[in-house]
Amino acid sequence: MNPMRTLATTGRVLTQIRNDPRTIALLLIVPSLLIGLVAWIFDETEVFSDIGPAMLALFPFIVMFLVTSIATLRERRSGTLERLLSMPLGRGDFILGYTLAFGLLAVIQTAVAVGYATLVCGLEIEGSVGLLFVVAIADALLGTALGLLASAFARTEFQVVQFMPVFVFPQILLGGIFLPRDQLPDALEVIGDWLPLSHAIDALDAVSTGNEDDAYIWLRVLFIACWIVGAVIVGSLTLRRRTP
Incomplete structure (x- = not known):
């Protein structure tokens, strides 16, 4: 991989997104609106204090x-990826460039979502807000990395949506949002413990309640980081130049 080519890919992706207001709104505004909707639904109860951190994840x-x-996927279907890879740009440069671009957007998205949840929706944080920010960024980067991985296998946008039951839904169901993982059947608890979103939810809950020390939280951030690196590596190895 070449750092200059990677950064050039990052700049190209950011330029494309800058010219797409709908994508910017989806990335930066929609998560906060959904968090606000959940807070509004439970406005007269204490429920949002319990599930707010999970919504941030x-x-x-x-x-x-x-x-x-x-x-x-659109880069591949349009033939842009094939043209890029016919140049000195490698698959690793492409994947890492996309990761950096969407990682930067994830940082901005996280700042907006955390600020909205704490300042507007009244989510109380007993622990460090800075540490909450770190965990939320890791969680958003996890979504980016798994999205890159899914795009390497999908052929159409519809297939990307079909991959959600594989990459996303099991993590939601087994992450402890609906039922604490220690109350799940033993086999499902074990599976849930190995899913990265579960650790993001655990870490955000720990920061919110202040019931765990920083080492507990950083260990979960490290686990998420391992998933991110693994997804990026597998995505770069399996990325095809063009969708048949």
């Missing part, structure tokens, strides 16, 4: 997965 993760996977 869930909505940015899903949005980043969808936008990244579809954007990458």
Whole structure:
């Protein structure tokens, strides 16, 4: 991989997104609106205090997965990727460039979502807001990495959506949002413990309640980071030049 080519890919992706207001709105505004909707639904109860951190993990993760996977797939279907790879640009440069571009957007998205949840929706954070920000960024980057991985296997935008039951839904069901994982059947608890979104939810809950020390939270961030690196590597190895 070449750093200059990677950064050039990052700049090209950011330029494309800058000229697409709908994608910008989807990335930066929609997660906060969904979090606000959940807070409004439970306005007269204490429920949002319990599920708010999980919503910070869930909505940015899903949005980043969808936008990244579809954007990458369009590069391949339009023939842009084939033209780029006919030049000195390698697959690793392409994947890492996309990761950096959407990673930067994930940082901005996280800042907006965390700020909205805490300042507007009244989500109380007992732990460090900075650490909450770090975990939320890792979670959004996880959605980006899994989106890149899904795009390597999909042939159409519809197939990307079909991959959601594989990449996203099991993590939502087994992540502890609906039922604590220690109350799940033993086999499902084990599976849930190995899914990265579960650790993002655990870490955000821990920061929110202040019930765990920083080492507990950083260990979960490290677990998420391993998933991100693995997804990027597998995505770069399996990326095809053009969809048949």
